[in-house]
Structures are given as C-alpha cells and as structure tokens.
Amino acid sequence: MSLPKQRIPGARIDTAKPVSFFFDGKPYQGYAGDTLASALLANGVRILGRGFKLHRPRGLLAAGKEEPNALVQLEEGAFTEPNVRATLQPLYAGLHARGQNAWPSVGFDVLGILGFFKPLFPASFYYKTFMWPSWHWYEWAVRRLAGLGKAPRERDPQHYQRQNVHCDLLIVGAGPAGLAAALQAAPSGRRILLIDEQEEAGGSLLAERETIDGKPAMDWVKATLATLAGHANVQVLARSTVTGYYDHNVLAAVERVSNHLGPDAPAHLPRERWWRIRAGQVILASGAMERPLVFPDNDRPGVMLASAVRHYLNRYGVAAGARTVVFTCNDSAYRTAIDLAQRGIAVAAVVDTRAGGAGELGERVRGLGIAVHTGYRVLGTRGRRGLRAVRIAPHAGGAAMNIACDVLAVSGGWSPVVHLFSQSGGSLRFDDGLQAFVPERAVQAVAAAGAAAGVTGLAAALAGGAEAARTALEAIGVAVLPALAVTAAPAPAERPLEPFWFTPDAAPEYQWLDFQYDVTVADIALAARENFVSVEHVKRYTTNGMSVDQGKTSNINALAVLASSTGRAIPEVGTTRFRPPYHPVTLGAIAGRGLGERYAPRLETPIHERHLELGAQMDDYGGWQRPACYLQPGEDEHRAVLRETREVRRGLALFDGSPLGKIEVRGPDAAEFLERVYINSVRNLAPGRARYGLMLNELGIVIDDGVLVRLAEDHFLVHTTSGGSGRIFLMLEEWLQCEWTTLRVRCTNVTTQWATVTLSGRGARDLLAPLVQGIDLGREAFPHMHFRTGSIAGVPARILRASFTGEASYEISVPANRGLDLWDTLHQAGSHEGIVAFGLEALLMLRAEKGYLHVGADTDGTTNPLDLGWGPVIAKKQSDFIGRRSLTTPNATREGRLCFCGIEPLDPSTALPIGAHVLDTLPGGTRRSGGYVTSSCFSPALGRWIGLGIVRDGPARAGEIVTVAGNGIEMQARLRGTVYVDPEGERLHA
Amino acid sequence: MLQIDCPWCGRRDEDEFTCGGQSHIERPALGCSDEQWGDYLFARINPKGLSLERWRHTYGCRQWFNMARDTVSHRILAIYGMTDPVPVLPEARA
Structure with missing residues (x-):
C-alpha cells in the first residue's frame, strides 16, 4: 500500500507555497496552511510519539486540541516549547520539531523494549511494583524512562503580554453556532467578542463538506467574517483558546500571537498574550469532540478518529492512508467512508457494532460499493510500526476475518465540549441519546449553543447559535432582533448510537483509554477490584485523564469502564470535576511583563545614591534595597563586614535605618488602643520616653517587635521591624475597624515620610552636639530610651536613643527629602574621627553579639513571649492584649x-x-x-x-x-x- | 473573579480586595474557658450557601466591610458596614 503523493485538490492549503521543515532531524516539505501534523501525515510519517510508560509507538489520533499522541518538542534552546500538539502547530519555514520521550527518535526508540515489561507497570505501579527496598531506589531511573517534553533550561527571550477586556457578549468558538450567534448579535451595537482557537474561523466546517444557503459552507464563513468586520462593535480574536471560566463571568484566554511565525517572528510581537475577559453574557459554542473506540491494540499508529480522517482529507487534502476501514457505533463515521470514496481513496469496509447499522448514510455507503459489516467489532490490529490489518468478528458468534488496511477510522460517538460550562459552575446531565454529558443548568450568565449544547446537525447548530444570541441580548436589554435567516440542508435521518465502551471479550490490558498516560481498561478494572469507588479516586490512582490533555479523549470511556466494572450506570458514577485550564497555559503568558524589575516596586531609601558612591554592596531586605556592606578597594564582603563590625565597637559609625517601620497612632484613645496591642504596659509611658515592646497575634505568637515612643499624651510613634510596617499597619487598622470600633484613634503609616540615620558609637554625642538645636544632649538630660524633637543643621528632626548594636546610638529622623543632606552632614562632620558607614550584615552580627532578638529569624510560628523570657513583664500587666488568652493555655505554659x-x-x-x-x-x-x-x-x-x-x-x-x-x-x-x-x-x- | 461594590469606592475587581474570613465572630473575654477561646480562634462554619464574611479594599480605601455571599453561585447578596446588623436577605440558594 502506498500513499498518494499529491494532495487532494479543494483543500485549504496553498500548494503554490511549499514550506520546508524538520522532524527528528529529517527534512520534509509541506504547504502553507498545513499544521505540523497534516504535513507529517502527508509525508507518510506515522510514528509521532511514544507511550509514556511503555514507549509503544504512537501516531496521530486526532486533528485538534484533543490529540493525545503527537506531542512534540518545538525548536531548541531558549525558544523551545515542550508538549506542543503537532495538530495545532502551523507550519512555518524551517520549523524544527522532535518527538518526545524517545531515544534516539520516536521512529526508532531503544526503550521500545519496555513493552515486554508491561506487567511491571500496572495502575499505581509506583506504589506496588518497585517497593523493595524502596521506591526511591528506582525513582531516579523510572523518572528518566517515562516522561513528556523537556522544559527549556535557558531564560525565555520572548516577551508576553496581558490584556484586560470588557464586553457585553462573549462568544467562544467560531464554528457554525458561534458565527451564527455573532452574525445575529452584531447589529445590536453592543460590544461583542468572538474568540476562536484555530488558525482560521469555521470550526467543524473546515473539516466537513457542508452547504449553507446552497453554497459551500466555507463561502458562508468568509461572507460572515466580512460582515462582522464591518461592525466596529465586534472584535474577532483568532488563535486564542479560552482556558478558564471563573466567578462573575470572568474568563481567561491565551492568544498565540506569533507562534505561527516561529523564532523569526518580528521582535515587537509578543509570543503569546493572556486575555482576561469580563463578559456580560457568554455563549459557549465550543463544539464537540469525537471519542475513540476501545479494543485490543487500539493504540497502533493508523488508528484514528473518523472525524480526524475527514479533517485531514477535507481541510489539508491529505489521505491518512491508502486503504481505510471505518469502525463505529454511530452514524457520523459513515461520512468518513463517503468522503474518502468520493475522492477515490479505497475504503475496505465499514464495521458497525450495531446490529441494525446506520440510517440514510448507511445506504449511501452501500451505494458506493463499500462493504458494511453490522453487528461486528474489532478484535485486534496488526502491524509492528503501523497498522496493516484489523481482525473483526460478529458479536453473535461466527468466523473472524482479517481486513488489510493502513487506517482504521473509529468513532465512539461525540462528547460536547462542556469544560468551560462546568468550570462556570453549571451542572451537567448525562444524555442517553448522545451517551455524553451535556450542559444542564447554568449558575452564571452563560448558555451553550450548537454541538456544545448537545445539538446535532448543522441546521440545528446555526439556529441554536442565533437563538442563544437573541436570548443573551434580551437579558442585557436589547430589543428582540429578527431571527437570522440562514439555512442548511436537513441532516440525513440517523439511527441512534449504541454505546460500545470497550471490548468485553478481549484482553483488557491492551485496550487503551488514556494514550498519554498509558492507562488501559485493565487498569480501571484493577482499581475497581481494589475497591476504588469514587471517580475522583480512580482518576488519581490510575492517572487516567491526568496528563497534559486532561483526558479529553479518555474521560468518558474510562467512566464507562468504571461504571461497568462496578455495576453502575454512568450518571451514577458521575464525572470528574472540570477545572481550569482547559488547555495548558504557559507560565510566561500568565507572568506577562511582570518580570525582573517589573515584578515588584523597587524600594530605595533617600540615601541610595550615596551608598553606591561609598561602594555599597546592595541587597534585597524585605523588599528594600539596602547596603549589605560597603566594600573598600581589594576587600571582599566577608572582610568588609568584619571591619565594619570592629569599627562600630571602636568608635563612630553611620547606618541608614530609613526602612525602619514608623506608624503614628493618635487620638484620645491612643494609649488605650496600644495597651491592647502591646504585651507591655503603655499607659504609664511618659511623653518623651521610649519602650521596647512585643506584639502578638491572637494565637499568642510573637509577630513583631520594636520601640514604642510616646510623643504626647494622645500621640504615639510605633516602630516596627523594617519589613513589617505594611503588615502591622494593616493589622492595627483591622482591630480598629472590625473589633474596637468605638475607640477614637487614627493610624498613619509614615515609614517612607522620614529618612532615618543612626549615629552609633562612643563619639556619637560629641559629634552630634554642635549640629543639633533645641535638644540638650547631656548624658542625664537625654539618656538611653528617650526621645526628643528639635532640629539638626536647620532641619526638623526627631531623635530617638535606642540601639540595635549595643553601642550608644542616636536614631535621627528627618523629612525624607532631607535624608541625603543629613547623611552627608554627619558623614562630613565625622570624617576627622574616621567615621565609617556600616551595612545590614554588620548590624546583624552586632545585634547577635548582644543577644537582641531578631523576630522571624530567632522566632518561628510557635514562639510565644514566655519562650523569650517575658513572663515577668506580662505578669505585671493587668489588662487584656491581643493574644493574651492564648498564653494561659496548657500548651503555652508547658x-x-x-x-x-x-x-x-x-x-x-x-x-x-x-x-x-x-x-x-x-x-x-x-x-x-x-x-x-x-x-x-x-x-x-x-x-x-x-x-x-x-x-x-x-x-x-x-x-x-x-x-x-x-x-x-x-x-x-x-x-x-x-x-x-x-x-x-x-x-x-x- | 468577583466584582465587589466597595461602599466607598464603587465596583472593583476582587484583585483589589482581601477576604478576612467569617464575620460576626465575638471575641471572648479574658476569663473564658480554653474551649471557648479555641472555638474563637479556630472554629469556622464553612457554609454551602449563605456566607457572611468581612473584606478589606486593600488596594483602594483600605476600609473593612461585611459581605453576604452565596458560596455556590458566588452571588453577592449584600454589602454592609462593620457595625451594621446582618441585613434581611433573600434566600440564598443552597
């Protein structure tokens, strides 16, 4: 059997524009309009992937998002992207892709030998098979044997964007239902957003040969897009997948802006754009996905979804093989036989599990001279590297026969794409006719339309889309519009689908459900035997549906097997919860531009530039850029810190303490409020005095410490740890607003309004005295833990005598815009005495020598003040404070x-x-x-x-x-x- | 993502707010039993349906307020002040 080398005419590719590309290092040629999958199929490349566990060869199953096998590593180096669906990746000149999970290539994979060890890998094998001496002994090797694509190791040079958009009506999917909805809604003038995930609009019409208004359906698509383009209120977003449906009608979508252009895309284009959409009304016209049938060796390359065979044929002009057998339990797959036969491609037989066969389409297939075997099923397939024959036999007993073929087009029926509807909170109902879950009741402003709503047939999809648009617009106050006039031929009369979930009388361990994670009917049955009942547990135990496709082709089949294994009906088993994302989202798209410098605001003190001039080694401390130390020529960081530490103890030193948290608390009840906040007494603190205090949370755990200053009877200055001012400020506000609502107190976070420079060391007083006005600096007049206001070099200043170094210290605060002046004044004044600047690292060493607590470093989430030796202080206090009751529990005092x-x-x-x-x-x-x-x-x-x-x-x-x-x-x-x-x-x- | 009507700033995205959890929890006095204190610290009702919560407009006016929310539909049924009584609400859907 050989493949036709020429593309079949009439497809949506441009044969005048050949495109060369590489797969696993070999050069190939496709055409503009191809996906990587269609081009590989046209080139006769059948093995595109390897099974996750056993490395069995795998080929294309589908033509769209649901493809489980053809996941490739796109490009190399920093641009590389793992797990790219070959079915979604448009071809561009020079594209390089590699198969995954195989060595040296997917075509010839050394690890294919693992297939012989299948009994070692049952469901949950990592709990069972590799247990002696312990799983960890094997884990290293097993993790390398199994896997998908590789994450890039280099920094991503692309850029990504995020964008918010509001619209009155969001339509998801530009297939027949979505386009009809958009066409119906456009004249309303309301803001309409139509999002479609494919390279071009049309949805299922791209893959089927349908007529609308008496003309080829794609003509109608083209005309509709032209009409929509004429409406300024309609925005069409192509190459964009809606990945999540959240509360209050917020949806997220990822637009693949330049993925179709490859690494040579213009640099100004982002690779992807992440859209956050707030929609008034939503119509989900997301279509349906075909389910595979489950039978022995159904993972052989050449076994494809019947709809995918039509898709490659009609859209790309590619015959999936030279001789096809169709295997189905419903009427829709008969279209595949008809479309192939009409193009002169051999169809060996249609195998229908239903004894009664199909309706009108069955007659047409017979009319084309194709053998139809009703009441048959496939018992097995042959062909080591690709399908060569299938073995079929009647249900009722009778002789099996082999049919030579290289493609088996299968259809187990259609499942509406209800992912987004389910994510929105809507409930699902199991439809007996479709044998699938369909939307039932919405809880948000959303409706499904077309195949996503469980509707079959083009005419019904068009009418349903238009009707959904009218209903949605009515809900937002748009007068009823005349119904859209669009007609399609009525669908041929069909016979109902008869479910055929798996092949009960054949070996279950080679009937594959989840191709991506290599889960078989035997695995589900094993889980059922081991008494797993909940579908959520079975999913996790067997990993069915847990891979990157989240079970798009396997979930319903696995449910049915579980139902059968446990003697229940499918609705009783229920379905696993659909959760975002519907399709994997790259982290780059979510991050957008919020990287590096744009990740968080950069906090610098007013003295920043001077630190740099002094050779500061800057580092991030709680969000602030602060000097770790100041390097002198030839000095490393370690030596600089030791030198600074010695200098502080020896003489005179300067420190930028501007990030020190400063919260002003003011009002008639300020003292009462802080009495409840601190574990210390506050009322007896005299104005001009300072006190070191601790704050707890209600669990009695120490959350912050610092020096409290009483500025006046009704006015306090709360100092917090440098990283803690925002957090403590919010906490104070929470208590005032939510619990102690009658206290007359106002809090203001003034941290960044003041620059604070600490002058430390024995010479500090003498240096400061001539510079300060209005403050007596005498030893008795201004002792340790006192506070004064005055001015320094003419600038209003607040001076606190407190110390974190153990040396006599003056913490001098001036308005932030005078901070640099203050630093320079002190630095210059001290230059004769050899004043040095010291950084955070020296400070932390000095405080450790003094045994001063560093909250968060010397405490953890269990540390209460009793653990810090504060019992006597607390005992002296009578009144309640935050966390006090927790200190009297048995656990706190044990x-x-x-x-x-x-x-x-x-x-x-x-x-x-x-x-x-x-x-x-x-x-x-x-x-x-x-x-x-x-x-x-x-x-x-x-x-x-x-x-x-x-x-x-x-x-x-x-x-x-x-x-x-x-x-x-x-x-x-x-x-x-x-x-x-x-x-x-x-x-x-x- | 919820859209929340801040009583001071108007309708804003949930991004700007912080949920402070269950509201109307009474803080026991110092003399309470260990069990009462433990309930105050840890016992929360986690309802399916009507939930009375307190929220802060963190990236806005920084004010706290109460919200009555349906945890199934995520509909916001009422927004009221921290010291206001619980308003009379339409039946939340369970």
Missing part, C-alpha cells in the same frame, strides 16, 4: 517548649550551621530534635563563633553541653545566656 537562648560551639573556630538541630536523646537511645540554631556568626569582639537558638527549655539548661547536627555533621556546643558582649549595658548608656 515544659519542654523551645525557648530563646545562646548556644556556642565548643570549638570556637567552628560555625554552628543556622538551622542545625540540637539533639535530644530519649530513653532507649533514639534521638530527636530538641530545637535548632537560629543565628550564627563570627564575633570580632570575642574572636570566636557564637550562636543563638530556640532550644527545649534552653535558658534553664545554661551550661549544658549538647550535640548539634547540621549539614551532615555533628558537633558539641554549650547552652548559655543570649548576651555575649557588654552584659551590663555600659556601652549602651555611654
């Missing part, structure tokens, strides 16, 4: 909690890894975690490594030697107090 303490390695030259666990040894020798190291650094002041941690009853065990395990090694460490440097705080008060 022994054995992880408490904050110091932990130092016995070997002073060894670092304790952060995250390393402190091991407890249970009676019997079992060891388990008894806490972990939260901070670890080299202390220049002590010349040794130090650490902090949260350890089981840590403070009570001070002095105990413990074993610490981390990074694969164990070491000895001693538990101790948290303060390593200046425990008396002399430096602080200097």
Whole structure:
C-alpha cells in the first residue's frame, strides 16, 4: 500500500507555497496552511510519539486540541516549547520539531523494549511494583524512562503580554453556532467578542463538506467574517483558546500571537498574550469532540478518529492512508467512508457494532460499493510500526476475518465540549441519546449553543447559535432582533448510537483509554477490584485523564469502564470535576511583563545614591534595597563586614535605618488602643520616653517587635521591624475597624515620610552636639530610651536613643527629602574621627553579639513571649492584649517548649550551621530534635563563633553541653545566656 | 473573579480586595474557658450557601466591610458596614 503523493485538490492549503521543515532531524516539505501534523501525515510519517510508560509507538489520533499522541518538542534552546500538539502547530519555514520521550527518535526508540515489561507497570505501579527496598531506589531511573517534553533550561527571550477586556457578549468558538450567534448579535451595537482557537474561523466546517444557503459552507464563513468586520462593535480574536471560566463571568484566554511565525517572528510581537475577559453574557459554542473506540491494540499508529480522517482529507487534502476501514457505533463515521470514496481513496469496509447499522448514510455507503459489516467489532490490529490489518468478528458468534488496511477510522460517538460550562459552575446531565454529558443548568450568565449544547446537525447548530444570541441580548436589554435567516440542508435521518465502551471479550490490558498516560481498561478494572469507588479516586490512582490533555479523549470511556466494572450506570458514577485550564497555559503568558524589575516596586531609601558612591554592596531586605556592606578597594564582603563590625565597637559609625517601620497612632484613645496591642504596659509611658515592646497575634505568637515612643499624651510613634510596617499597619487598622470600633484613634503609616540615620558609637554625642538645636544632649538630660524633637543643621528632626548594636546610638529622623543632606552632614562632620558607614550584615552580627532578638529569624510560628523570657513583664500587666488568652493555655505554659537562648560551639573556630538541630536523646537511645540554631556568626569582639537558638527549655539548661547536627555533621556546643558582649549595658548608656 | 461594590469606592475587581474570613465572630473575654477561646480562634462554619464574611479594599480605601455571599453561585447578596446588623436577605440558594 502506498500513499498518494499529491494532495487532494479543494483543500485549504496553498500548494503554490511549499514550506520546508524538520522532524527528528529529517527534512520534509509541506504547504502553507498545513499544521505540523497534516504535513507529517502527508509525508507518510506515522510514528509521532511514544507511550509514556511503555514507549509503544504512537501516531496521530486526532486533528485538534484533543490529540493525545503527537506531542512534540518545538525548536531548541531558549525558544523551545515542550508538549506542543503537532495538530495545532502551523507550519512555518524551517520549523524544527522532535518527538518526545524517545531515544534516539520516536521512529526508532531503544526503550521500545519496555513493552515486554508491561506487567511491571500496572495502575499505581509506583506504589506496588518497585517497593523493595524502596521506591526511591528506582525513582531516579523510572523518572528518566517515562516522561513528556523537556522544559527549556535557558531564560525565555520572548516577551508576553496581558490584556484586560470588557464586553457585553462573549462568544467562544467560531464554528457554525458561534458565527451564527455573532452574525445575529452584531447589529445590536453592543460590544461583542468572538474568540476562536484555530488558525482560521469555521470550526467543524473546515473539516466537513457542508452547504449553507446552497453554497459551500466555507463561502458562508468568509461572507460572515466580512460582515462582522464591518461592525466596529465586534472584535474577532483568532488563535486564542479560552482556558478558564471563573466567578462573575470572568474568563481567561491565551492568544498565540506569533507562534505561527516561529523564532523569526518580528521582535515587537509578543509570543503569546493572556486575555482576561469580563463578559456580560457568554455563549459557549465550543463544539464537540469525537471519542475513540476501545479494543485490543487500539493504540497502533493508523488508528484514528473518523472525524480526524475527514479533517485531514477535507481541510489539508491529505489521505491518512491508502486503504481505510471505518469502525463505529454511530452514524457520523459513515461520512468518513463517503468522503474518502468520493475522492477515490479505497475504503475496505465499514464495521458497525450495531446490529441494525446506520440510517440514510448507511445506504449511501452501500451505494458506493463499500462493504458494511453490522453487528461486528474489532478484535485486534496488526502491524509492528503501523497498522496493516484489523481482525473483526460478529458479536453473535461466527468466523473472524482479517481486513488489510493502513487506517482504521473509529468513532465512539461525540462528547460536547462542556469544560468551560462546568468550570462556570453549571451542572451537567448525562444524555442517553448522545451517551455524553451535556450542559444542564447554568449558575452564571452563560448558555451553550450548537454541538456544545448537545445539538446535532448543522441546521440545528446555526439556529441554536442565533437563538442563544437573541436570548443573551434580551437579558442585557436589547430589543428582540429578527431571527437570522440562514439555512442548511436537513441532516440525513440517523439511527441512534449504541454505546460500545470497550471490548468485553478481549484482553483488557491492551485496550487503551488514556494514550498519554498509558492507562488501559485493565487498569480501571484493577482499581475497581481494589475497591476504588469514587471517580475522583480512580482518576488519581490510575492517572487516567491526568496528563497534559486532561483526558479529553479518555474521560468518558474510562467512566464507562468504571461504571461497568462496578455495576453502575454512568450518571451514577458521575464525572470528574472540570477545572481550569482547559488547555495548558504557559507560565510566561500568565507572568506577562511582570518580570525582573517589573515584578515588584523597587524600594530605595533617600540615601541610595550615596551608598553606591561609598561602594555599597546592595541587597534585597524585605523588599528594600539596602547596603549589605560597603566594600573598600581589594576587600571582599566577608572582610568588609568584619571591619565594619570592629569599627562600630571602636568608635563612630553611620547606618541608614530609613526602612525602619514608623506608624503614628493618635487620638484620645491612643494609649488605650496600644495597651491592647502591646504585651507591655503603655499607659504609664511618659511623653518623651521610649519602650521596647512585643506584639502578638491572637494565637499568642510573637509577630513583631520594636520601640514604642510616646510623643504626647494622645500621640504615639510605633516602630516596627523594617519589613513589617505594611503588615502591622494593616493589622492595627483591622482591630480598629472590625473589633474596637468605638475607640477614637487614627493610624498613619509614615515609614517612607522620614529618612532615618543612626549615629552609633562612643563619639556619637560629641559629634552630634554642635549640629543639633533645641535638644540638650547631656548624658542625664537625654539618656538611653528617650526621645526628643528639635532640629539638626536647620532641619526638623526627631531623635530617638535606642540601639540595635549595643553601642550608644542616636536614631535621627528627618523629612525624607532631607535624608541625603543629613547623611552627608554627619558623614562630613565625622570624617576627622574616621567615621565609617556600616551595612545590614554588620548590624546583624552586632545585634547577635548582644543577644537582641531578631523576630522571624530567632522566632518561628510557635514562639510565644514566655519562650523569650517575658513572663515577668506580662505578669505585671493587668489588662487584656491581643493574644493574651492564648498564653494561659496548657500548651503555652508547658515544659519542654523551645525557648530563646545562646548556644556556642565548643570549638570556637567552628560555625554552628543556622538551622542545625540540637539533639535530644530519649530513653532507649533514639534521638530527636530538641530545637535548632537560629543565628550564627563570627564575633570580632570575642574572636570566636557564637550562636543563638530556640532550644527545649534552653535558658534553664545554661551550661549544658549538647550535640548539634547540621549539614551532615555533628558537633558539641554549650547552652548559655543570649548576651555575649557588654552584659551590663555600659556601652549602651555611654 | 468577583466584582465587589466597595461602599466607598464603587465596583472593583476582587484583585483589589482581601477576604478576612467569617464575620460576626465575638471575641471572648479574658476569663473564658480554653474551649471557648479555641472555638474563637479556630472554629469556622464553612457554609454551602449563605456566607457572611468581612473584606478589606486593600488596594483602594483600605476600609473593612461585611459581605453576604452565596458560596455556590458566588452571588453577592449584600454589602454592609462593620457595625451594621446582618441585613434581611433573600434566600440564598443552597
């Protein structure tokens, strides 16, 4: 049998425009208008994929979105895209594609040998077969043997866009029903969006030979598109797939803007565009998909959907083979026999599972001289690398016979594409006539039309689309339009479909349901025997319908097998829930342009440019760009941090603390409010005084710390951690708005209104004194944890004496636009004393030496203030505060909690890894975690490594030697107090 | 994606809002039992049908408000202030 080399005339390809391309490295030629699939089929390439588990050769099954086998790796390098359906990829000059999951190629795959090991791979094989000594022992190898395409490893050089659109009426699908709906709705003047996923509009009309208004249907499509183009209110979006239907009539669509042009597409075009559509009304004219029949060795290349054979023939002028057998349980597949025979392509037989055969179309097939075997089924297929013959036999018993053929066109009936309707929340009903789920009741402003609604026949689809448009427009207040005048020949009288879900009297382990994940009838039956009842469980256990096609061709068949295996009817089994996306969406399209610098706003302090001039190594700290350290010539980061740390302890240093969270809380009830927020007492804080405090959530867990300042009787300044101001501000507002609604308090987040520079070290006071007006800086006049306002170099300033370094410090805040001046003034004034700037890393080392808590680093989601030693402070307070009740539960007060303490390695030259666990040894020798190291650094002041941690009853065990395990090694460490440097705080008060 | 009528800013996309979960939960006093406190912290009704929730217009006026929503159809049945009583609602579809 040899294939006709010439394309059959009358197709929608341009034979004057040949296009060359490559598949698995070999050059081929197709024509403009081809998909990769149609061009490969025309070139006689039959094996386009390999099975996921067993690497069996697979060929084209379908011609559209539902294709399970012909998934290819498109192009190479950074442009590459895995799992591209060859049936959807338009051909462009120089296209390179490769088959997936095969080596060296899908045509000759070394791993095809796995087919002999099929018994090792039943459903859920990874729970069963490879269990000794453990699955993980095999996982590495099995994951490499099985798989689909490969994700690109390089950065994607394409760009993507996102776009929002609002419309009054969205029509999904530009087939007969969708086009009729658009044509009907266009004169209304309302904003109409028609979206279609194919390269050109027409839907099923592209693949069938139909007439509308007495002319070829595609003439009507062309005229309709021209009419729509004349309406400014109608937008037609081609090459776009609606992938999700969400609440309140929001839908998402992906437009393949330049995929049809390949890597040489103009650079200004995005590769894809992600549309977010808010629609007043939605009409789903998404058509129907044909189901394959299930019989032994039904995965052999050459077994195709009957509709796909027509599609390749009528749309691309490609005969799928030289000699076709049609196998069906309904009338529609007879069209395939007719279309082929009329083009002079041999049809060996039509095999119909129904004893009664077909209606009118059956007569026409017989009239063409084609043998029709009614009451027969296919018992098997032959052909190692592609179909050579089928074996058929009558149901009623009788002799089997072989029919030579290279294509078996199968049809198990049609399933309306109800995915989007189901996603919208609408309910489905099992239709006995169609033996498929159809839309039942909508909960959003949506209706299905045409084949998607379960309607059969072109005339009914056209009328249904127009009617759906009239109904939708009426719902949004458009006066009733005259019915659209469009006619198609009435459909030939049909005999009803008789379901034939699988072949009961043949080996179930070679009857394939899900071609992509290699699931067979035997796998579903096995799950049923193992007492899986729910369809959702069976799906996950067998992986049927879980691959990238989400079971488009396999779901209904698998349901039916499950129903049969468990003695239930299909509606009783129900269907798995349809979830977005209907078709895979690339992450690039979802991200759009929100990448890199555009991912999140870049927060810089007012002093940013000066940091850069000083050689700052900038890093991201809670969204802020801050200096990690300042590099001097020839210095690496590690040395710079050590130098800065030493300098801070030695003399005079400058730090940009602008990101420090600052929230002003003001009003007659401000003190009462903060009394309920902090675990500390607030009312007794005098104006001009500051207090370090903790905030909890209602679970009693520490969520933030900082210095609270009372500016006046009714006015407070809440300092939060640098990354925490937004979060804490929202929390304060939530309590005020939702719980304590009668308190007269206003909160304002002033974090970015003030630039804050911290002057630290013994020389700080002397440096500051001549620059400051209106503040007595004397040791007694302005001690530690006090606050003053005045001015510095003529600029209004707020000065807080608080310290995170352990050195005497002045946190000076000025209006943000004067921050750079302040920095420069101080830097210049201190230049004679050798003032240095220090970064975040030095700050964190200095605070670790002092044992100051770093919330979020030294605490986790279980840490309460009792674990931090705050019990006495809380005991002194009478009133309630957020989280207080949680501190009196048995769990909060039990022994054995992880408490904050110091932990130092016995070997002073060894670092304790952060995250390393402190091991407890249970009676019997079992060891388990008894806490972990939260901070670890080299202390220049002590010349040794130090650490902090949260350890089981840590403070009570001070002095105990413990074993610490981390990074694969164990070491000895001693538990101790948290303060390593200046425990008396002399430096602080200097 | 829901469209929500913010009482202050008008109709906006759900993107701009934050759902704060079940509303009208009374905060027990300090002297309550462990069980009462545990219920306050963790017990939520997760209804099929009418759900009374609190929402914040985070990327707008930053104000909290209450919403009555049908969790099946996602229809918003009412929007009312944080201190307002629960309005009389049409029967939510279960």
